[in-house]
Amino acid sequence: MTAEPAKLDVSLQEHEEKQEWWWIAEKKRSKRLDYLRKAVWKKGALGGNYAPGIKVDLEGPKLFTDMWKWWKFDPIIMRRAKALAHVFDNIPIFITDHSQLVGYWGSAPHTISWRVDGASIVNEELYNEPGIMPEPEEESLRKVAEINDYWAGQTAVDKVARILDPEDAVKFLSGAIGWGAPTSAYGYSGKNYEYYLKGERGFEDIIADIEDHIAEAEEKTIGVPGPDILHIYDRIQNWEAMILVLEAAIRFAKRYARLARTMAEHLETDEKRKEELLRIAETCERVPAKAPRNLQESFQMDLLIQTMSRFEASEGAWPARPDYYHGPFYEKDVLQDKSLTEEEATDLIGEFMIRAYEVGGFGPRWAREGMQGITGTWVWTIGGVKPDGSDACNALTTAFLRTARLIRVSNPTFAFRWHPKVSDEVMRECFECIRHGLGYPSFRNDPILVANCMNWHGHPVEEARTWVHQACMSPCPTTKNGVQPFRMASATANCAKMVEYALHNGYDHVVGMQMGPQTGDARTFTDFEQLFDAWTQQMQWLLSLLVRTVNLGRYKDPEFYGRPFLSGITERAVERGIDAVSPEGERGNCWITAFTWVENADSLAAVKKLVFDDKKYTMDQLITALETNWDGYEQMRLDFVNKAPKWGNDDDYVDDIMLRCLRTMAKHSKVMRCTSNNTWPAAPQNVSGNIHYSSVVGALPNGRRLGDALYDGGISPGPGLDKKGPTAVLKSCGKIDHVADGRAFLLNQRLSPTQMAGEKGYQLWRAYMRTWADLGLDHIQFNMVSDKTLRAAQKDPEKYQEVIVRVAGYSAHFVDISRKTQDNIIQRTIQGI
Amino acid sequence: MKCPECSYEAPVPEFRYLYNVRIDAPLTLRQCPQCQAWLSVDELAGESTGKVEAGDAPWGKSAGIERDLEEAV
Ligand SMILES: [Zn+2]
Numbered sequence: 053m054t055a056e057p058a059k060l061d062v063s064l065q066e067h068e069e070k071q072e073w074w075w076i077a078e079k080k081r082s083k084r085l086d087y088l089r090k091a092v093w094k095k096g097a098l099g100g101n102y103a104p105g106i107k108v109d110l111e112g113p114k115l116f117t118d119m120w121k122w123w124k125f126d127p128i129i130m131r132r133a134k135a136l137a138h139v140f141d142n143i144p145i146f147i148t149d150h151s152q153l154v155g156y157w158g159s160a161p162h163t164i165s166w167r168v169d170g171a172s173i174v175n176e177e178l179y180n181e182p183g184i185m186p187e188p189e190e191e192s193l194r195k196v197a198e199i200n201d202y203w204a205g206q207t208a209v210d211k212v213a214r215i216l217d218p219e220d221a222v223k224f225l226s227g228a229i230g231w232g233a234p235t236s237a238y239g240y241s242g243k244n245y246e247y248y249l250k251g252e253r254g255f256e257d258i259i260a261d262i263e264d265h266i267a268e269a270e271e272k273t274i275g276v277p278g279p280d281i282l283h284i285y286d287r288i289q290n291w292e293a294m295i296l297v298l299e300a301a302i303r304f305a306k307r308y309a310r311l312a313r314t315m316a317e318h319l320e321t322d323e324k325r326k327e328e329l330l331r332i333a334e335t336c337e338r339v340p341a342k343a344p345r346n347l348q349e350s351f352q353m354d355l356l357i358q359t360m361s362r363f364e365a366s367e368g369a370w371p372a373r374p375d376y377y378h379g380p381f382y383e384k385d386v387l388q389d390k391s392l393t394e395e396e397a398t399d400l401i402g403e404f405m406i407r408a409y410e411v412g413g414f415g416p417r418w419a420r421e422g423m424q425g426i427t428g429t430w431v432w433t434i435g436g437v438k439p440d441g442s443d444a445c446n447a448l449t450t451a452f453l454r455t456a457r458l459i460r461v462s463n464p465t466f467a468f469r470w471h472p473k474v475s476d477e478v479m480r481e482c483f484e485c486i487r488h489g490l491g492y493p494s495f496r497n498d499p500i501l502v503a504n505c506m507n508w509h510g511h512p513v514e515e516a517r518t519w520v521h522q523a524c525m526s527p528c529p530t531t532k533n534g535v536q537p538f539r540m541a542s543a544t545a546n547c548a549k550m551v552e553y554a555l556h557n558g559y560d561h562v563v564g565m566q567m568g569p570q571t572g573d574a575r576t577f578t579d580f581e582q583l584f585d586a587w588t589q590q591m592q593w594l595l596s597l598l599v600r601t602v603n604l605g606r607y608k609d610p611e612f613y614g615r616p617f618l619s620g621i622t623e624r625a626v627e628r629g630i631d632a633v634s635p636e637g638e639r640g641n642c643w644i645t646a647f648t649w650v651e652n653a654d655s656l657a658a659v660k661k662l663v664f665d666d667k668k669y670t671m672d673q674l675i676t677a678l679e680t681n682w683d684g685y686e687q688m689r690l691d692f693v694n695k696a697p698k699w700g701n702d703d704d705y706v707d708d709i710m711l712r713c714l715r716t717m718a719k720h721s722k723v724m725r726c727t728s729n730n731t732w733p734a735a736p737q738n739v740s741g742n743i744h745y746s747s748v749v750g751a752l753p754n755g756r757r758l759g760d761a762l763y764d765g766g767i768s769p770g771p772g773l774d775k776k777g778p779t780a781v782l783k784s785c786g787k788i789d790h791v792a793d794g795r796a797f798l799l800n801q802r803l804s805p806t807q808m809a810g811e812k813g814y815q816l817w818r819a820y821m822r823t824w825a826d827l828g829l830d831h832i833q834f835n836m837v838s839d840k841t842l843r844a845a846q847k848d849p850e851k852y853q854e855v856i857v858r859v860a861g862y863s864a865h866f867v868d869i870s871r872k873t874q875d876n877i878i879q880r881t882i883q884g885i
Numbered sequence: 886m887k888c889p890e891c892s893y894e895a896p897v898p899e900f901r902y903l904y905n906v907r908i909d910a911p912l913t914l915r916q917c918p919q920c921q922a923w924l925s926v927d928e929l930a931g932e933s934t935g936k937v938e939a940g941d942a943p944w945g946k947s948a949g950i951e952r953d954l955e956e957a958v
Binding site: 681683684686687689690693694746754755756757758759760761770771772773774775802804806807838839843844845846847848871872875876878879880881882883884 | 897898902903904905906907908909910911913928929938939940941942944946947948949950951952
């Protein structure tokens, strides 16, 4: 298939006037990209449910379980390696028509993968999930039941849950204060790109290195007896497991090569496609065994590694820096050698994004609700600086931005590392993406975040400058000692509970149990300091509990789970013979995701103002109103909303409370320590946890009822409460020290498509962005879709399948998210700038 | 409160509370326990202001420039 664009008919200008960007994309992209984009199955849950036709993959789980059972006497890491290798060697593979990149996390394009050894509770949920069993359903259910029976009690979560403190375990599992699981079976895997994606090294090179390490170690195990050689036996096992999996990974790629070659030689009649299939074959014979030599090989290596990592663990994020690592190949192929035309390269770039969009695994309901419309947070980092501080933007940076507008996928999205040397050309490309309603790239303030990395975790500056988004927001270097190999998601705090528990003596009226410490009956509080003291204690208790689960998970993970493949691509593990998740030699780069944060400041300010300063209401009245979910207290509720200062209006009354909360939390972040004895800063942001927790967080003094969505951003003002305009929002947010007060702070802003039209719109936006940078904010992202379009999409979803919105740290197709989330997005203030 | 769809009558809290996307407005969404219709409810008046269908905007336009521009006209 050629790279020429599909035929144009209805005027593009007409679509542009109506802001129907999806039609423009369809008309401008090549026939190949059009086919690939439309042929892809949507794996993200719609609201909370999978799309019709999506089935769980039972091939991989069966292969894995069979071989796991077979090697029951092996050391656990070898057992895992052999089971994984068996999947690589036997799972059915396929090549999509017209595609040039291969590799999928499942046996067929419509399947979602299933991590059988992660958590029994997830396995049970999968058994009960309607509509996802392959036909014949009865037989599939029998297979699932058999697999579930086998794994019950011996999954990673079962193992760690048994040794958690029982009280911590019950409170954590209540679902009220956090989510995620303290295991590397699910979560966010950092990638040591500096080790394996610089075009310098293939798996054969890594294997050769490991063999040297083993030979050296074995010299010691036949040497002088003593305690200092005992740990080496375990290390040799780890190394052997790495080799076993890396070799299987090479074979996995070669299976694709063989399939492509067979198709080319025996099945394909079209000469052009035959050539493409042979190129796929050559590519997969080359990578990942050897270092890539061109753009296609570089993309293919990256994609295969991401795919294979997911066969090992259900990785919920896709940290990447594609322009930086693939850029040199783009420049060589397209600009220097001219072995690829720009259009041919666009096809590869577009497909690289589509192959990532295609990836999906089964997630429990809380995860589906918390990340509506997507299957994980594939936030790809672009732009930024090189380790020497010079501009890292290259020709591939703009090529990715241009291609994103043609492909219009909601996952991956881009986050752009802005710095003062970024060219106007690149900024215009970024702006075009936002103007086209993609909601991305989001903007990250690079100098601030590099300083933040150095401040919280002590990364040397050259290391800090390699950072990528490990999930939605938090920066993670890609270096040997700087990379966090695995971020377990259970350090995700439902922070609105801090103020809720401070008001209810630590008791949770929603789940009906004593959760936090008993910090006193709030009805008897006589001044604000008593309330703030209770809040502080609840905050410390809540964060400490969650952090304990992760620390324990990290400590026990090599024994309970183990990641031989991830270890094989992580320099620190290869060098030392440890499992990658083991903290040995890791600098430590932890963070707490702080969901539902801003409610704390707005609630505390409202109590201070109306109860303690103005004395308009008593604590007793307030607690009674909250206990009835404000039913029958509407006027009082409106007073708490409208007669108390709200965050985001440049009002020091509430902004000072926000800063005090953040700084009290930051102090505790330094008291808590990770497995590398480093700090635990918080990153306020919500994914779509603000919707998930709407039925978990009780009524609050900021005026919300149980059931209402929480505020959408990490530091975004409440929808409609930012009444003083965009500069006031930036000024409030600019009072936060984005280096020292926490890890990262998510700010959502909505802009008017009408106001942002044309060159004038761009210039207005640039001026606004200069203010943003000057005030030292670390993050901002934009929605630029009108109320009218969004309401029309609610009314007639079929017609508006391709409308994309920025939800929180990610984007989603508007029609895939729940009505409540949709309404929440529509009611965000559209700022005129 | 009376349901404008099926005329079912009961105190407001008996209509299942759904949500309010504009915390600064007294307008909420509740569901009629008899006919299951989604209703917009004026919590101050204790009355339903009507049935809410997909794409309806009981809160009106979102705050900010577009609303300001409209009001200025
Ligand atoms: Zn009714």
